[in-house]
Amino acid sequence: MSVPADETVLDAALAAGLNLPHSCKSGHCGSCRARLLAGSVHYPAGRPLGLMAAEEAAGFALLCRARAAGDLVVEARVIRSVTDVEIKTLPCRIDAREPLAPDVLRLMLRLPAVENFRFLPGQYLDVLADGGRRRSFSIASPPHDAARLELHVRHVPGGTFTGGLFAQQAAGALLRIEGPIGQFVYTDDASPAIFIAGGTGFAPVKSMLRHALERGTARDLWLYWGARTPIDLYEEALVREWVERHPRLRYTGVLSAAADAGHASGLVHETVLTRHADLAPFDVYAAGPPAMIEAIRATLPARGLVLERLHFDSFDYAPDVTRQA
Numbered sequence: 001m002s003v004p005a006d007e008t009v010l011d012a013a014l015a016a017g018l019n020l021p022h023s024c025k026s027g028h029c030g031s032c033r034a035r036l037l038a039g040s041v042h043y044p045a046g047r048p049l050g051l052m053a054a055e056e057a058a059g060f061a062l063l064c065r066a067r068a069a070g071d072l073v074v075e076a077r078v079i080r081s082v083t084d085v086e087i088k089t090l091p092c093r094i095d096a097r098e099p100l101a102p103d104v105l106r107l108m109l110r111l112p113a114v115e116n117f118r119f120l121p122g123q124y125l126d127v128l129a130d131g132g133r134r135r136s137f138s139i140a141s142p143p144h145d146a147a148r149l150e151l152h153v154r155h156v157p158g159g160t161f162t163g164g165l166f167a168q169q170a171a172g173a174l175l176r177i178e179g180p181i182g183q184f185v186y187t188d189d190a191s192p193a194i195f196i197a198g199g200t201g202f203a204p205v206k207s208m209l210r211h212a213l214e215r216g217t218a219r220d221l222w223l224y225w226g227a228r229t230p231i232d233l234y235e236e237a238l239v240r241e242w243v244e245r246h247p248r249l250r251y252t253g254v255l256s257a258a259a260d261a262g263h264a265s266g267l268v269h270e271t272v273l274t275r276h277a278d279l280a281p282f283d284v285y286a287a288g289p290p291a292m293i294e295a296i297r298a299t300l301p302a303r304g305l306v307l308e309r310l311h312f313d314s315f316d317y318a319p320d321v322t323r324q325a
């Protein structure tokens with residue numbers, strides 16, 4: 001495949017029919033991260049925010065921003081099953097809405113009966129607003145329970161979309177959505193797995209854990225859920241029920257702005273580091289605010305976590321741009 005000097009490696013690969021993983025295409029989300037086996041790349045606007053210096057030094061590149069500086073051999077992450085799901089634009093109705101915490105709503109979306117909306121555990125959808133604006137929300141339901149799609153929406157103070165949603169009282173509103181999107185996808189495996197959720201980052205983790213637990217998994221699972229106060233761990237009672245029923249699952253809630261006997265204190269990634277001296281055997285799935293994801297990427301690999309086994313979704317809020325193809 002040849003790559004014009006002014007084209008990104010990702011765009012050239014997509015144009016050549018290679019379905020490489022990507023999401024934001026702006027150098028933030030890390031979905032397009034790949035390892036350079038030979039050759040080098042450069043970034044006209046400097047190293048993208050989604051690529052840590054240590055990752056670059058270890059030979060990783062973000063293909064959505066990278067320009068080839070000569071012949072390249074690239075080892076890209078292969079997401080077998082993502083290519084099986086079709087991205088659709090669909091109307092849907094808010095069938096039910098329920099407060100989960102003072103600033104979090106559960107929405108249940110009903111899709112047209114004729115539509116077969118297939119997705120993978122961990123993926124998200126975009127709510128389409130006027131003028132090409134989009135708002136991303138992870139799907140909290142697992143693929144095997146998709147008659148309605150569950151979302152957990154946190155109210156962003158001053159937020160256009162979430163503010164409007166919290167101001168409405170009744171269910172029944174119509175939305176247009178596009179999805180499923182994203183490469184943050186759970187794959188069952190024999191190795192142990194750690195899930196790290198920050199706030200509503202619990203939504204995709206819930207989809208993954210329900211998929212693993214209800215479909216039956218043989219792996220050991222750890223869930224660390226970080227939030228400010230106990231009320232922000234809004235489905236902790238459900239998590240504790242899971243732990244009762246599934247001995248392979250261990251759970252720790254972590255509070256950053258409160259302290260009590262039932263939870264750890266501090267930042268959630270610090271608790272993970274305290275509990276696991278060696279992360280070499282683990283897969284890690286992390287979702288939540290960008291600062292949490294950055295802290296995880298900056299610290300967990302130093303404990304032996306293999307970079308390819310760190311799967312994450314950063315709840316970045318991109319500027320209002322229409323998603324590029």
Ligand SMILES: Cc1cc2nc3c(=O)[nH]c(=O)nc-3n(C[C@H](O)[C@H](O)[C@H](O)COP(=O)(O)OP(=O)(O)OC[C@H]3O[C@@H](n4cnc5c(N)ncnc54)[C@H](O)[C@@H]3O)c2cc1C
Nearest residue numbers: 135136137138152153154159160161162200203315316317
């Ligand atoms: C892949 C992905 C999955 C996501 N999944 C979820 C999810 O499951 N649940 C969920 O609650 N959120 C999720 N988010 C975040 C969510 O998309 C944003 O919070 C939402 O788009 C805000 O829309 P808004 O119109 O209300 O705010 P805007 O009008 O876009 O923003 C208003 C102001 O708030 C700031 N802002 C916007 N979003 C945030 C934020 N998240 N945190 C802090 N400040 C912000 C903006 O910079 C702006 O200054 C996800 C984001 C991504 C990228």
Ligand code: FES
Nearest residue numbers: 023025030032064
């Ligand atoms: S697609 Fe390249 S960083 Fe998001």
